[in-house]
Amino acid sequence: MSTARTTIDFEQSGKQIGFVDIPHSPHEDAWGATRIPLAVIRNGSGPTVILQAGNHGDEYEGPITLGELIRELDPTRVRGRIIFLPAINTPAVMAGRRTSPVDGLNLNRTFPGDPEGTITQQISAYVSDVIMPMGNAYVDLHSGGSSLNILPSAIIEPAADPDLRSRNIAAALAFDAPLTVVIDNLGEPRTSTATAIRAGLVTIGTEMAGAGTVSLDALAICRRGVRNVLAHFGVLESDTPSPLARPEAILRIPGHDGYVLATTDGVFEPFHALGTTVKAGQDAGRIHNLADPAREPEVVRYAADGIVYGRRQPGRVVMGNCCVTVAAPYYGELR
Numbered sequence: 001m002s003t004a005r006t007t008i009d010f011e012q013s014g015k016q017i018g019f020v021d022i023p024h025s026p027h028e029d030a031w032g033a034t035r036i037p038l039a040v041i042r043n044g045s046g047p048t049v050i051l052q053a054g055n056h057g058d059e060y061e062g063p064i065t066l067g068e069l070i071r072e073l074d075p076t077r078v079r080g081r082i083i084f085l086p087a088i089n090t091p092a093v094m095a096g097r098r099t100s101p102v103d104g105l106n107l108n109r110t111f112p113g114d115p116e117g118t119i120t121q122q123i124s125a126y127v128s129d130v131i132m133p134m135g136n137a138y139v140d141l142h143s144g145g146s147s148l149n150i151l152p153s154a155i156i157e158p159a160a161d162p163d164l165r166s167r168n169i170a171a172a173l174a175f176d177a178p179l180t181v182v183i184d185n186l187g188e189p190r191t192s193t194a195t196a197i198r199a200g201l202v203t204i205g206t207e208m209a210g211a212g213t214v215s216l217d218a219l220a221i222c223r224r225g226v227r228n229v230l231a232h233f234g235v236l237e238s239d240t241p242s243p244l245a246r247p248e249a250i251l252r253i254p255g256h257d258g259y260v261l262a263t264t265d266g267v268f269e270p271f272h273a274l275g276t277t278v279k280a281g282q283d284a285g286r287i288h289n290l291a292d293p294a295r296e297p298e299v300v301r302y303a304a305d306g307i308v309y310g311r312r313q314p315g316r317v318v319m320g321n322c323c324v325t326v327a328a329p330y331y332g333e334l335r
């Protein structure tokens with residue numbers, strides 16, 4: 001049973017900004033709590049949209065966008081309810097790290113969570129057990145984080161149910177990012193978006209640049225996209241109807257073939273800029289052993305046709321690190 005509590009009343013009209021307190025008892029603080037920021041804006045009747053960011057603590061466009069919306073949004077412009085979780089893995093966000101400094105876990109590999117587990121598992125359980133059952137739609141705002149730089153995109157999580165799939169695709173296109181990409185994380189079931197799909201929520205994600213910094217371009221895309229998608233769900237009045245991104249342009253990461261992994265330790269020299277069109281078998285870059293100039297660098301190759309969609313940010317790699325990600329044309333259902 002969860003010991004998390006909040007003073008937010010999810011049924012109350014107007015704007016409430018508060019916290020979820022999860023009791024935590026480390027050496028420094030026997031009877032305190034980990035405080036997770038939570039805001040709710042409710043007005044009239046309409047759907048409930050859950051907006052989440054800070055799933056990984058080193059991805060900043062989402063938390064900035066949601067903080068602004070929480071402060072600026074006039075509740076009378078809302079039709080229904082918006083639940084904001086702008087820094088969901090708060091210990092990781094405060095540390096600027098992908099994983100939690102409390103228990104070392106990646107929140108996005110702990111869903112649906114455990115109310116009697118570690119702090120990170122308790123956070124995912126609160127989202128799965130308390131927040132998701134209130135929602136009609138779920139938006140999880142990611143960026144590339146410290147180790148990746150990714151072309152800004154709206155993300156479609158695959159859904160087996162055709163009706164849910166078409167509604168997910170429509171919502172991702174309504175976000176109107178420069179790219180719309182299907183990512184299944186190799187079938188990983190422990191992500192927040194995979195869990196939201198199983199709960200029947202219309203679900204989208206984002207990838208907004210990354211490299212552990214704030215991208216001006218990606219932030220502008222994120223600000224606009226979140227408002228677009230709120231208008232699409234009908235919870236926010238829209239000043240300007242957004243043109244939909246084109247369904248014909250949807251891409252996907254083609255499973256294992258989409259990831260070029262380091263075959264040795266060293267420094268990765270990429271051969272192509274983000275967005276470059278590449279072919280399977282083509283050289284993607286090479287890994288240098290800087291301490292041994294007599295040794296030839298080791299070439300790594302693409303395994304799929306597509307565009308260079310994401311690239312490793314730090315130069316240093318060890319065997320198995322993701323150097324480059326390719327996004328290929330998507331040939332599945334378009335709506």
Ligand code: CA
Pocket residue numbers: 056059142143144145
């Ligand atoms: Ca992420």
